[in-house]
Amino acid sequence: MSKLTLIIKREFIAKVRNKSFIVMTFLSPLLFVGMAVLIGFLASMNKDSVTQIAIHDEAGYLKNDFKSDKHTQYVDLSEMPFAIAKDTAGKNYKGLLFIPKVAALPELDGKVEYISDDSPSMEFITNVERVINAKITKENLDVLGFDTEKIEKAKAKTSLKLSKFSGEESLKGLNEIKVAIGGFMGYMIMMFIIIYGNFVMRSVIEEKTNRIIEIIISSVKPFQLMMGKIIGNSLAGILQFMIWAVVGALLFFIASSFFGLQMGASSAVSPEMMEQAQQAAGLSKVQLYINEILNLPLTLMLVSFVIFFIGGYFLYSSLYAAIGAAVDSETDSQQFLLPIIMPLMLAVYIGFFTVINDPHGTVATVFSIIPFTSPIVMLMRIPFLDSSHYWQLIVSIILLFATFAFVVWFASKIYRVGILMYGKKPTWKELYKWMKY
Template sequence: MSLSLIIKREFTAKVRNKSFIVMTFLSPILFVAMGCLIAYLTSLNNNELVKVAIHDHEGYLKKDFKDSDHIKYIDLSAMPVATAKKTASEQYEGLIYVPKVDSLSMLSKKVEYITNESPNLDFVSDIEDVIDDKVTRNNLRNLGFDYNKIEKAKVESQVHLSKFSGEETFKEGSIIKMVIGGLSGYLIMMFVIIYGNMVMRSVIEEKTNRIIEIIISSVKPFKLMMGKIIGTSLAGVLQFIIWAILGISLYLILTGIFNVQVGAATSQPAMAEASQKAMEGIPLYISELGKLPILTIFICFIVYFIGGFFLYSSIYASIGAAVDSETDSQQFLLPIILPLMLGVYVGFFSVISDPHGTVATVFSMIPLTSPIVMLMRIPFGVPLWQVLVSVTLLFATFFGVVWFAAKIYRIGILMYGKKPTYKEIFKWLKY
């Protein structure tokens, strides 16, 4: 049996499977519908008017709290404090209690926000901002300064960025690089986990059904393992493409029907201002996108995807051959998941802050993490020699792992009725 026939068999078996067909077309519908539902419910929640009571008998702050589209302040200062607390607990979201103090500067430690529920942290920050502004103005006035003049004297500087070649850049361009790199690395991690597990389950299923005993009589274990990996990966690519097309199409349709916008929690004025700034920055973003090595990013994505997926899938296949059920495989999956998680964490916490630092560079060379970390680094510009060394190490490790995995696969595929240990698997490598 040739490798192409095995690949065709695996691919056909996957795409004709009822669960594969159902999940291929149902998953994007469920995810997009859930996202739109959450956004819609969030928009409804933000349209609710929240009423907050204020008890400020001396009038220190009550004039500084301004009503907005979502918050209305009710003055209960004329009531006794105990009555105001009882009224607020029954009728309002909470009570801002401003006690009598000897000096306005003491307000920074004396104001209370009383509520029965866990307070909204953004709202608490708004209260603190009002207090800070009031106390600061009072302190400056006591020192003989004019706060309004100080405000007018403040300047917002903007540093122009450029390269030594004279080419201008802008700081928001780093966001584009972070998004592209992060998305590429995250996609590879998800693809490896989802479809690597699919390879493992396929091996376990055939082993459990004893079909493998018939297949192994006419094909070498190595060829069978590679056929499963390639066939499953092709089915996965097809499923991923369908998900992307259906997901984007359904999102556009549902958001048009229900008029739901992501980020509905933002107030209308703020949203309008943000939209205006975004529109003004579009030419800069387009210009920055044009400067990115798009072709290099695409080629590297394909190369690292192939190397990373085949590397991990060979490990998944060997695990599937060594165990009799998915339950038994759990003890062997942690060593696979840890490098992937490590790559993501290093990417988001190290590459973003310092893409050319020692940590980012080292982990972009280590084969188990390089498919994720290197893809996050490439948009920031990586020397060609580092990419070549990283790819060489990745594929050299892949061939080495495949050689070891094939030995485990050859013996484990015919082992039944006993849970393997790491010690036994190590012995299989010697055969």
């Protein structure tokens, strides 16, 4: 058995036998499911809550325009004197909507007041302003001699039909669905890199501080030791992710089937509402969305996910290992971690803010090819790619693994010198010198 294989086996066994690894492997799905159940329970509690808002309309301009619904109930206190209504609302209601008496309705602009000790939501403010604007607009049209009823009847509600050049019908929101799928895969890669890259770094720091590294390095090459740590920790991480997926899915199934619990925000939507929505939209639309998702290059997306997962993890983990070799404690590593995390964060923002609007634009294309951002940005672009853009995918993969080979080469130089350095905090200048040795 080769030395690299022995190191991989040692790192893998040491990680999976660690008590914290075992506990978090089986505890994390319980925590996630418990959080989802809690969110669902809280959402179901808030679903039936009703907010009561008092209205004091001195001239009766708007009190009939505010319609109560299942979430908000408006109570008219206009018959009371304002001081008494304000005191009553402060004790018994969420807030008081005060509409003063003015000479003309348009003068209400900026004079309607909402009184409450709690800050109202933006949705509530928008709804109140919408009612006031509609009332003032109608009054202005009447003053100008327009027939508001005819204007309302003349208003059109258009719906844009989407189709492809092939004649097939397209659907709204597909870009968002594609970006969400690609974004989820990219986000998983980013989290894996950050979590298990730190594991690699801590493992190197621990062996370095315990002086075990001096014994190990006498038998193996620094490059073999670094690669063994990277691969061994990655295999442990993949095993943990697989266990999380299986246990999490099993717990979700048990909680939803046997206990009748709804998960997450979906619990706020009743089955009746879902049924009405499906009837309103038509089952054919739902089927079209399913067909569109199935028509995505799912095989290519899955294969690309594995390739970019491996390439991205190895690329960044080699940097984490080099940092671990260069410092004596995890505290000293903070100055070197920001340049590693920044490209990952940049890739997420670029993916969500550019790919969704222009997946084949210059910004999205360039950052999907740059190796330090491609594992995230390219995965978001893959659902949008056709055969004419596959060359970009191939170039991105080649550059990623070529950069990985280059990074491993210079990281191993830092690793070779750093693992035997103690008691001195390295600087960027010293790291550059180590690369020349």
